[in-house]
Amino acid sequence: MKKIFKNQIALALAGILAGTSAVAGTLVINGDTSDPAPKAAFQAVIDGFEAENPDVDVVYNLFDHEGYKAAIRNFLSADAPDIAFWYAGNRMAPFVEAGLFAPIDDVWADQGLYSLMASSAPGMTMDGQKWGIPYTYYNWGVYYRQDIFEDLGIAVPTNWDEFIAAGETLKANGITPITIGSKYLWTAGGVFDYLNLRTNGYEFHMALTSGDIAWTDDRVRATMANYQQLIDGDFFLENHAALSWQEALAPMASGEAAMYIMGNFAVAPLKELGLDDSSLGLFQFPAITPGVPMAEEAPTDTIHLTAGAKNPVDAKRFLAYAARPDVQTAWNKALGQLPTNAGAGVTDDKFLNQAFNMLNNDAPGGVAQFYDRDTKAEMASIGMEAFQEFMVKPERLEKILERLEKARQKLY
Amino acid sequence: MYSYWKNNQLKIAPWIFLAPGIFMFSLYVIFPIFQSISLSFYQWNGLGTKTYIGVENYIELMDDEYFFVSLKNNVIWLVLYLLAVPAGLFAALFLNQTVRGIRIYKSIFFFPFVISQVVVGLVFSWFYDPSNGLLNIILEFFGFDTIAILAEEDYVTYGIIAAGLWPQTAYCMILYLTGLNSVDPEQIEAGRIDNARGWRMLWYVILPQLKPATFIAVVVTIIGALRSFDLIDIMTGGGPWGSSRVLAYYMYEKAFSEYGFRMGYGAAIAVVLLLIMMIYIAMILYRLYKDEKGG
Numbered sequence: 001m002k003k004i005f006k007n008q009i010a011l012a013l014a015g016i017l018a019g020t021s022a023v024a025g026t027l028v029i030n031g032d033t034s035d036p037a038p039k040a041a042f043q044a045v046i047d048g049f050e051a052e053n054p055d056v057d058v059v060y061n062l063f064d065h066e067g068y069k070a071a072i073r074n075f076l077s078a079d080a081p082d083i084a085f086w087y088a089g090n091r092m093a094p095f096v097e098a099g100l101f102a103p104i105d106d107v108w109a110d111q112g113l114y115s116l117m118a119s120s121a122p123g124m125t126m127d128g129q130k131w132g133i134p135y136t137y138y139n140w141g142v143y144y145r146q147d148i149f150e151d152l153g154i155a156v157p158t159n160w161d162e163f164i165a166a167g168e169t170l171k172a173n174g175i176t177p178i179t180i181g182s183k184y185l186w187t188a189g190g191v192f193d194y195l196n197l198r199t200n201g202y203e204f205h206m207a208l209t210s211g212d213i214a215w216t217d218d219r220v221r222a223t224m225a226n227y228q229q230l231i232d233g234d235f236f237l238e239n240h241a242a243l244s245w246q247e248a249l250a251p252m253a254s255g256e257a258a259m260y261i262m263g264n265f266a267v268a269p270l271k272e273l274g275l276d277d278s279s280l281g282l283f284q285f286p287a288i289t290p291g292v293p294m295a296e297e298a299p300t301d302t303i304h305l306t307a308g309a310k311n312p313v314d315a316k317r318f319l320a321y322a323a324r325p326d327v328q329t330a331w332n333k334a335l336g337q338l339p340t341n342a343g344a345g346v347t348d349d350k351f352l353n354q355a356f357n358m359l360n361n362d363a364p365g366g367v368a369q370f371y372d373r374d375t376k377a378e379m380a381s382i383g384m385e386a387f388q389e390f391m392v393k394p395e396r397l398e399k400i401l402e403r404l405e406k407a408r409q410k411l412y
Numbered sequence: 413m414y415s416y417w418k419n420n421q422l423k424i425a426p427w428i429f430l431a432p433g434i435f436m437f438s439l440y441v442i443f444p445i446f447q448s449i450s451l452s453f454y455q456w457n458g459l460g461t462k463t464y465i466g467v468e469n470y471i472e473l474m475d476d477e478y479f480f481v482s483l484k485n486n487v488i489w490l491v492l493y494l495l496a497v498p499a500g501l502f503a504a505l506f507l508n509q510t511v512r513g514i515r516i517y518k519s520i521f522f523f524p525f526v527i528s529q530v531v532v533g534l535v536f537s538w539f540y541d542p543s544n545g546l547l548n549i550i551l552e553f554f555g556f557d558t559i560a561i562l563a564e565e566d567y568v569t570y571g572i573i574a575a576g577l578w579p580q581t582a583y584c585m586i587l588y589l590t591g592l593n594s595v596d597p598e599q600i601e602a603g604r605i606d607n608a609r610g611w612r613m614l615w616y617v618i619l620p621q622l623k624p625a626t627f628i629a630v631v632v633t634i635i636g637a638l639r640s641f642d643l644i645d646i647m648t649g650g651g652p653w654g655s656s657r658v659l660a661y662y663m664y665e666k667a668f669s670e671y672g673f674r675m676g677y678g679a680a681i682a683v684v685l686l687l688i689m690m691i692y693i694a695m696i697l698y699r700l701y702k703d704e705k706g707g
Contacts, residue, residue, distance in 0.1 A: 076459075094459060239543070241562075242562045377673065378674065392652065
């Protein structure tokens with residue numbers, strides 16, 4: 001008890017000091033890189049920056065990844081750091097609208113980012129200004145058991161019929177085609193995103209997630225019909241609503257399931273579970289409606305200059321540093337993800353090479369952030385909950401779409 | 413001045429002693445209650461400016477099916493959670509004997525209350541796990557189909573309540589065990605002589621003497637049912653598709669979760685929850701008032 005109290009005092013004092021002693025040269029960064037790899041990766045970035053700029057002392061306040069999402073609202077309005085971690089797309093809209101982030105068009109111009117980061121620029125733009133530096137992004141796709149596909153003579157599916165046929169072959173061999181754990185909802189959002197992107201294309205998907213299209217629209221129904229085909233065909237793991245995404249990795253590793261519609265972050269845990277480059281593969285989600293250009297999902301993580309920054313000069317130096325190609329190369333190598341700067345090098349890795357190629361050459365339709373980053377927050381939670389319900393109770397389709405439409409009309 | 417103090421000492425002294433408590437209570441309980449009532453008439457995302465929207469949040473609540481699911485679950489919680497009271501009573505009666513090592517058994521029975529609700533939630537999630545959980549292994553052994561309790565909208569609330577009953581029963585048991593210590597042996601003797609045994613002894617002789625313990629047990633259980641937040645968060649996060657939420661959890665989701673930050677709407681839910689609690693608070697206060705008067 002006594003010790004906790006002491007720590008609290010120390011923390012409070014640290015807060016006061018950080019808040020008041022805005023001595024030139026102290027740069028306060030708040031972030032959520034709480035997992036081991038991202039934490040080490042960002043520490044290396046800080047060390048590199050300090051080595052190059054000995055006059056700046058970086059103070060990094062590390063938050064738990066989940067707790068950060070609530071904390072950022074408090075610290076941005078109460079005692080803002082100079083730089084804060086966040087996400088691109090609609091997720092940053094509330095902070096931009098509330099005037100808590102500051103635009104950094106000058107950094108973009110100085111560093112030539114308009115051309116070097118052209119692909120992630122739309123996600124950072126609001127009101128015609130740039131509101132942050134994207135430092136990493138990662139692909140989504142269908143991760144699959146390459147060895148099982150080879151054993152059963154299944155070719156990588158490139159269209160919907162082949163995809164369904166592949167699933168049928170897997171089922172005939174007692175293997176669940178797709179593993180998923182929908183307990184925390186967002187995994188179902190990924191499946192919906194891909195089905196909608198492939199059925200109706202990127203433009204439609206973005207219009208739908210921006211609230212411009214009714215959920216009872218026939219084109220949404222077409223997406224849901226494809227979804228239902230997978231559900232009725234028992235393509236998804238049973239009891240997925242009781243499982244987290246991590247728990248759903250196990251059937252994939254043991255060979256009870258053969259595909260996982262997931263982000264790049266699933267590769268590391270799958271390899272820990274015993275899969276390697278020969279047993280694990282990645283393919284692009286197959287085309288559904290012929291002629292619809294392929295679009296991909298690639299959520300981008302970002303850092304921002306806050307409006308309340310006490311040391312904006314050094315903060316901009318840091319942001320410029322974080323945008324540099326050599327820094328992004330090293331940073332993303334440590335993260336196992338893709339750099340946003342086109343001048344940066346991609347780590348030589350089977351999945352990253354493939355993903356980089358997929359995003360840069362095979363996604364002419366566009367790159368979406370993710371369902372819960374492209375939609376308004378409240379709509380996202382209602383939507384993802386609806387997808388989970390639909391996956392278990394597909395017969396409620398009509399009711400679910402009406403509920404989503406009601407929410408859309410209220411929220412947009 | 414001195415004489416004023418002297419003349420009114422008896423009147424003033426209690427207020428001086430009460431002052432710190434009254435101050436704290438007003439600052440941390442009374443004031444926030446009115447603050448959230450007033451907040452429920454606004455639209456506010458926690459960052460920008462507040463917009464007064466009158467009773468619109470309440471109108472929206474009336475049209476919100478998730479709200480009614482949460483309300484229904486709250487009622488289920490309130491009713492079923494009270495099972496902890498009789499269950500605790502029987503555990504206490506069972507353990508209220510002088511056998512060698514009884515203290516160890518008592519400690520073991522009390523154990524679930526000592527461990528954190530988070531641990532209880534995790535243990536029960538594993539117990540219910542559809543593929544490796546003990547429950548389904550047992551069901552399979554007897555030839556039943558497996559069932560993923562936490563993924564079924566019809567069972568999930570009951571599954572969580574069952575987890576909550578485990579520590580709550582232990583709590584009620586301890587309350588009854590202390591109550592049983594103060595049961596008057598002479599009255600039991602007298603009951604024996606009048607040929608009361610078994611159920612009649614329990615109902616007419618023991619239970620009336622345990623009335624204070626029962627009262628406390630009911631109160632803490634109702635409070636426990638209304639605070640059923642941690643278990644829901646750990647075991648299901650309100651799912652599947654929101655079917656295990658209660659009002660407190662829904663309020664949290666709307667106001668503070670990753671996808672929420674509708675402070676006004678959350679406050680409106682909190683006000684409804686407060687009204688439900690007021691029913692119980694009024695009952696308890698009335699009861700205390702009556703007791704004080706009687707005693």
